[in-house]
Amino acid sequence: MSLPEWAPDGVDVTVPNAARVYDYGLGGYHNFAVDREFAEQLISAWPGILQVAHTNRAFLGRVVRWLAAQGVRQYLDIGSGIPTRGNVHEVVQAIDPQATVVYVDIDDVAVSHGQAILAGNARAVAIGGDLRHPARILGHERVRALIDLERPVAVLLVAVLHFLGDEDEPPRLVRELAAALAPGSYVAVSHFTAVDDLGLEHERITKLYDRTPTSVRTRTPQQVAEILGDLELVEPGIVPVTSWHPDPGEPVEDEQRSVLGAVARKPV
Ligand SMILES: C[S@@+](CC[C@H](N)C(=O)[O-])C[C@H]1O[C@@H](n2cnc3c(N)ncnc32)[C@H](O)[C@@H]1O
Structure with a gap:
């Protein structure tokens, strides 16, 4: 099978992958047949999931504008996904061309x-990295070149923490990231949650994701609060993403309660 020119060497096209499945869900084309088939299975298990993906993406945009x-001008977007519409650098560099972003x-x-897509943009880069190894990310030469840890930084962990197991100790990972940040820095998160009264087949979704390299799990608002630890939640706290500083007229559907969002600040 011949691969498209954008496919990196060695990419495994036999196993669905969360980044490419999400790309397909958002209408992108950086995905393979195995991802599209998997996405269609997710959609038949939970037809509202496409809307949830768009809603999560809209949350990311509102968070970055907020x-x-x-005044935040430095962004570390971990689990940034395949670039699509409304990428962080597009939003913040439209506000301040000097803003820096590391994906x-x-x-x-x-x-x-x-x-x-960032070739030619001296103030934004994409690097490979694993959230389970914060020190390697923080010590990466491109991070060091573009992000001054003595000044406030926004660390974005949007729709990525639910790919980590409890054995990965998400609270510790966020603590390690936050420890390296200047006071006045922020950590933004969104996270899949179980909303039982909606009757969603969460277990079917999580079982399906077990076929990918990154299985998925739900967490409660309390568990998300534990992940954010000593950071100070900004208003309105840990809420469904559609309730986090919604734009006027933003549609709210029940399924969208299945993703929690929050922004927390490192005290000054
Ligand atoms: C659902 S996408 C979210 C993309 C983007 N943050 C957004 O919300 O639109 C999740 C991304 O997290 C990435 N990911 C999963 N586990 C990761 C890890 N341990 N370290 C870094 N990225 C990870 C996946 O490859 C995927 O691109």
Whole structure:
């Protein structure tokens, strides 16, 4: 089978992958037949999941605009995904062309496509990295070159923590990231949660994801709070993403309660 020119060397096209499945769900084309088939299975298990993906992406955009309004000019987007519409650098560099962004993802397609679209942008880069190893990300030469850890940084962990197991100790990972940040820095998260009264087949979704290299799990608002630890939640706290500083007229559907969002600040 011949691969498209954007496919990085060695990419495994026999196993569905979270980054490419999400790309397909958002209408992108950096995905393979195995990802599309998998996405269609997810959609038949939970038809609302496509809307949830768009809603999560809209949350990311509102968070970044809100952070930019607080004066944040440095962004470390971990689990950034395959670039699509409304990428962080597009949002923040429209506000301040000097703003810097480092995208980090474990997936080769996400990193190579990120590098391709950022060629020529001296203030944004995409690197390979694993959230389970914060010190390696923070010590990466491209991070060091673009992000001054003495000044406030926004670390974005949007729709990525639910790919980590409890054995990965997400609270410790966020603690290690936050420890390296200047006071006044922020950590933004979104996370899949079980909303039982909606009757969603969460177990079917999580079982399906077990076929990918990154299985998925739900967490409760309390568990998300534990992940954020001593960071101070900004208003309105840990809420469904559609309730986090919604834009006027933003549609709210029940399924969208299945993703929690929050922004927390390192005290000054
Ligand atoms: C659902 S996408 C979210 C993309 C983007 N943050 C957004 O919300 O639109 C999740 C991304 O997390 C990445 N990912 C999963 N586990 C990761 C890890 N341990 N370290 C870094 N990235 C990871 C996947 O490759 C995928 O691109």
